[in-house]
Amino acid sequence: MEALLIGIYSFFVWLIFFKFKWLPWNTISKAIVVTIPIVALTWLVLTLNVVAPSSADIRVIKYTVQVVPQVRGRVIAVPAEGNVHMKKGDVLFKLDPTPYEQTVRSLESQLASAIASAKNLNEQLKAATSKTEGVKAQLDLANKRVAEFSELAKTEAGNKFDLEQAQANVKQLQAEFAAAQASERQIKEQMGAQVNGEQAQVAAVRAQLDNAKWELSQTTMYAPADGTVINNQLRVGSWVVPMPLQPAMTFVEDEYQILALYQQNELYNVEPGNEAELALPTYPGEVLKARVQSIVWAQGQGQLPMSGQIPQTGPAPLPPGRFAVKLELEDRHRDMFLAAGAVGHGAIYTEHIKPVQLVRRVVLRIGSIMNYLVLKLH
Incomplete structure (x- = not known):
């Protein structure tokens, strides 16, 4: 964002002092030209981080179900195919019911x-x-x-x-x-x-x-929700047993959560219901509208294991952890397919100094367009 603003500022400096020569290029103008971006960018960035905090770590998380049969038996049919979408109630696999x-x-x-x-x-x-x-x-x-x-x-x-x-x-x-x-x-x-x-x-x-x-009814396993079986290795003739540590397959539901991770001091102006926008590389050029559903005011550093010993803090203090903000897509985007594990960047717009937030919106859209670029040499 800073590089983009400096580039725009440099363009106007070139127009004023070199292209049209509306102002003389002397020591005083040079000092002013250098001072303005430093002060303005510092104020703008610090203000935006408070009134429209951004995150480069937005994640799509989906629920996964470890499919474990309630009875043991030999597999006689596996209608489920890996990475093929299924409806709730579709047959995953069948065991010998004899x-x-x-x-x-x-x-x-x-x-x-x-x-x-x-x-x-x-x-x-x-x-x-x-x-x-x-x-x-x-x-x-x-x-x-x-x-x-x-x-x-x-x-x-x-x-x-x-x-x-x-x-x-x-x-x-x-x-x-x-x-x-x-x-x-x-x-x-x-x-x-x-x-x-x-x-x-x-x-x-x-x-x-x-x-x-x-x-007997448990010899047929059904899809627990709308979703997909990922990397299905189950085959006819396999023997499955009711052991939680040995699931027959993994089922990924369509239902998802969107989490944006922020530092602690970025969230003191954020409230549930605030507008949010996010851009994912899986949808280049598109900005998804969302709302803040809630802030998860808890993370792993706030929990100590139950023990009779004094907790070990380590030779150096742990770096401060981040807190998750749950985002809920607006109705027009809610039915979009979002891959589990997809990441992106986005911003939350609070109720403070809204005119300044326009800069964040522009930068976010430019970043979404930049997702069209695949920057690799092979």
Whole structure:
């Protein structure tokens, strides 16, 4: 920017003093010609850095998703192609579903059997209740006979053997009655053990079946958003496992963030909502309009690791870090394709001394046009 302004200033000096010779070229004019650009440029640059701070480090950052399957298996299809745009829900790859389908069928059979067993418990409870009542009736009758034989034995009108036989029958029926009650209680306990209104055994098998169906659904992986699979190396026949440190592929979403990095003292006039402009080499000659969404008032130097030791600051102090400003493109530019990792330069226009900001706008547009130049010798 400074070189451009000096060039323009030199052109006017040449016109005034040499081309048209409107003023004499003497010692006084030479001193004035040299002093004016020094003072003016110093004031202009310092003012612009405050009211319209620029950044030569503007970055486009996109979200990346490490695609890790939830189940293991052998790959049988890979519809996703590297560097080809995909829509949310498109199939990325498929695993062999055979073992998971077999597990689902097996659990479906077990569930049907458990439901049948649960229904059979009602019949078993009815039978156990009837048996308990029958044994109870027999036991009551046997107790009456013991009482009758006891009265006859007292008057010596009855047979002692009959009394002993009746007492033995009572003991036998008491044992049968206790066993019938225990069986009835066991069936009631099985029926009373419920989860969400369902018999416990049925609920357990159903939960296993639901998990098996979920695992089966995970044999097909889908695109989590609109985006692109980058450098796809997955092939049919590969074996993938659910390990976070070993993703099957990397998916780059279309959604992006634009960050402009500034020194600390450049931002004290910047506020959310301020107008911003940026120029990217991927779109030479074009200036993208944006707004300041927020200032990220945090960076790595503001964090110390959790430790029982005193933090090490190093033999020399760390250089001051920069803070990121999040920019949001205006609606007319929001649907433009921006490559992940694209960099450029830009400026933020505050609400102070707006006429001076015109210089920054001109310089930014000249820089955008300069992006057309590919400065290399091969």
